[in-house]
Amino acid sequence: MKKIIICGAGIGGMVSAIRLAHLGYKSEIFEKNNYAGGKMGEYYESGFRFDTGPSLITMPYVLEDFFNEIGRDIKNYINLIPLDNACRYFWSDGVSLNAYTDHIRFKDEFISVFGEEEYSGFLNYLEYGKFFYEMSEKNILQSEFRIRNFLTAKGIKNINKFISGKSINDLSNKFFKDPKLKQLFDRYATYNGSSPYLASQIFSIIPYIEFKYGAWYPEGGMYRIAKALARLCGEYGIRINYGHELSDISSASGNINKCIFTVNDEAQKSISDFDIMISNFTNNIKLTGKEYFKTGDWSSSGFIALIGFNEISDILSQHNIFFSGDYEKEFLDIFEKKIPADDMTVYISVTGKSERNDAPAGTENWFVLVNAPALNDNFTWTEKNKYDYFEKVIDKINSFELFPGDIREKIIFSKIFTPADFLKNYGSEFGSIYGLSSNSLFTMFRRPKNKSDNYNNLYFTGGNTHPGGGVPLCFLSGKIVSEIIRDGNKNAY
Ligand SMILES: Cc1cc2nc3c(=O)[nH]c(=O)nc-3n(C[C@H](O)[C@H](O)[C@H](O)COP(=O)(O)OP(=O)(O)OC[C@H]3O[C@@H](n4cnc5c(N)ncnc54)[C@H](O)[C@@H]3O)c2cc1C
Numbered sequence: 001m002k003k004i005i006i007c008g009a010g011i012g013g014m015v016s017a018i019r020l021a022h023l024g025y026k027s028e029i030f031e032k033n034n035y036a037g038g039k040m041g042e043y044y045e046s047g048f049r050f051d052t053g054p055s056l057i058t059m060p061y062v063l064e065d066f067f068n069e070i071g072r073d074i075k076n077y078i079n080l081i082p083l084d085n086a087c088r089y090f091w092s093d094g095v096s097l098n099a100y101t102d103h104i105r106f107k108d109e110f111i112s113v114f115g116e117e118e119y120s121g122f123l124n125y126l127e128y129g130k131f132f133y134e135m136s137e138k139n140i141l142q143s144e145f146r147i148r149n150f151l152t153a154k155g156i157k158n159i160n161k162f163i164s165g166k167s168i169n170d171l172s173n174k175f176f177k178d179p180k181l182k183q184l185f186d187r188y189a190t191y192n193g194s195s196p197y198l199a200s201q202i203f204s205i206i207p208y209i210e211f212k213y214g215a216w217y218p219e220g221g222m223y224r225i226a227k228a229l230a231r232l233c234g235e236y237g238i239r240i241n242y243g244h245e246l247s248d249i250s251s252a253s254g255n256i257n258k259c260i261f262t263v264n265d266e267a268q269k270s271i272s273d274f275d276i277m278i279s280n281f282t283n284n285i286k287l288t289g290k291e292y293f294k295t296g297d298w299s300s301s302g303f304i305a306l307i308g309f310n311e312i313s314d315i316l317s318q319h320n321i322f323f324s325g326d327y328e329k330e331f332l333d334i335f336e337k338k339i340p341a342d343d344m345t346v347y348i349s350v351t352g353k354s355e356r357n358d359a360p361a362g363t364e365n366w367f368v369l370v371n372a373p374a375l376n377d378n379f380t381w382t383e384k385n386k387y388d389y390f391e392k393v394i395d396k397i398n399s400f401e402l403f404p405g406d407i408r409e410k411i412i413f414s415k416i417f418t419p420a421d422f423l424k425n426y427g428s429e430f431g432s433i434y435g436l437s438s439n440s441l442f443t444m445f446r447r448p449k450n451k452s453d454n455y456n457n458l459y460f461t462g463g464n465t466h467p468g469g470g471v472p473l474c475f476l477s478g479k480i481v482s483e484i485i486r487d488g489n490k491n492a493y
Contacts, residue, residue: 008280010038012462014229015478021236032245037226047360055349057216059472077228079219086215088317101214125175129208145466168196193299195331198439282464298374299434301419307366308412318353338373374430381418435464
């Protein structure tokens with residue numbers, strides 16, 4: 001059996017390793033950090049626990065399938081809990097909407113806020129998302145990216161919908177009249193780090209999936225998923241070498257034959273006893289090739305504030321969105337001017353709503369996330385800029401006048417992460433969350449494929465490659481890579 005080296009212990013890296021071990025391959029993981037999970041991390045301070053990356057699971061069946069397919073019962077590893085409310089949305093004029101996961105309850109809520117006609121628009125919108133989902137679930141999300149996968153009879157008949165150039169925002173304009181609903185459905189573009197004014201209408205698949213499969217949360221926190229995967233690695237005898245940062249590679253005859261690691265920021269170590277390499281990141285130009293770095297159209301990054309909040313608020317649900325006043329300007333700032341938006345949309349996740357142990361009695365753990373541009377020359381996250389922006393975000397939350405007084409008085413502590421921290425902690429390109437953005441079909445096609453074009457024995461897994469970002473898709477990426485390796489090249493393009 002061939003021996004595999006996997007660089008990066010993010011979700012995609014660990015899932016690939018486990019699936020391949022289940023098929024009988026021997027593999028070893030090399031991870032630069034001293035923990036597993038990559039962007040899925042956690043943070044503890046003063047009796048508070050926070051998930052520092054993902055906060056919402058939307059395709060629970062993907063995780064269930066993974067455990068079934070390796071002959072394990074998911075319940076022995078992760079307890080996925082359905083949420084009653086996927087998100088509470090707030091607008092500055094006092095309007096709010098609960099996205100209840102019970103469809104009848106949601107219908108009542110939706111109609112009471114936006115009326116019957118808009119609800120019909122919503123159902124028609126979902127049909128659109130359903131169409132894209134059904135077209136892509138097996139052929140694209142669960143398979144290697146191949147042009148011929150699009151060329152089914154139905155795909156050819158509907159090719160216009162795929163290449164029409166219509167954006168998510170165009171779709172919102174088609175189905176909704178109220179600007180608030182347009183904003184709500186446009187926001188789904190941010191799930192893969194894109195702008196709704198640029199990204200394809202194909203991504204209407206995202207709200208469809210959320211509506212159909214609901215919103216989920218693993219008991220004990222999102223980080224339980226990373227822990228479960230690390231535990232499975234142990235059970236399969238897959239060693240994770242922490243503190244090993246890939247610094248260079250060498251190759252011969254189209255194959256990578258040596259990986260050089262910097263170990264704990266000091267010594268160098270070379271590994272050459274492997275046949276196949278899987279990379280869980282795309283930050284190395286020698287692996288991805290120069291073309292990948294040429295467009296510079298990176299997906300968004302994030303500005304995060306972890307806040308210990310000295311009150312339990314009835315205003316918040318587990319997931320909350322406070323919308324900006326001008327969405328178009330917000331995305332122009334992020335993707336064209338490449339500066340943090342002055343008038344920003346603020347997401348607050350409070351896992352303490354499900355997990356009382358995540359915060360001391362009478363308090364809450366607020367994970368505050370704002371979309372921000374990937375690192376670039378137009379803005380630098382100096383210490384001053386970082387704290388100034390934090391003040392702006394707090395002002396924005398205060399401006400909704402939902403919390404009595406200034407919320408600053410209730411902040412016990414705050415810990416801030418900027419795009420510069422994303423770069424340092426995850427090694428992601430320019431601090432972006434998903435590598436190249438999905439803002440155009442052109443950049444989407446430039447994302448590295450699961451099987452590298454540059455080396456015969458190199459594969460990519462994770463959110464920066466096919467089928468895309470987000471925890472469930474990273475699980476699918478690991479599945480696809482393991483299947484390509486299992487099947488050899490027999491299904492090549
Ligand atoms: C703030 C935030 C919020 C998010 N919210 C959600 C959400 O609600 N729901 C959702 O589904 N998804 C969400 N995501 C996205 C999701 O977290 C990611 O898509 C997913 O975790 C990425 O997994 P991955 O397999 O791509 O690996 P990554 O997490 O990118 O891990 C790659 C690993 O490679 C390591 N590495 C990098 N360079 C090197 C090197 N040179 N040598 C060795 N190791 C290296 C890194 O340290 C890291 O451990 C969010 C992400 C962030 C950051």
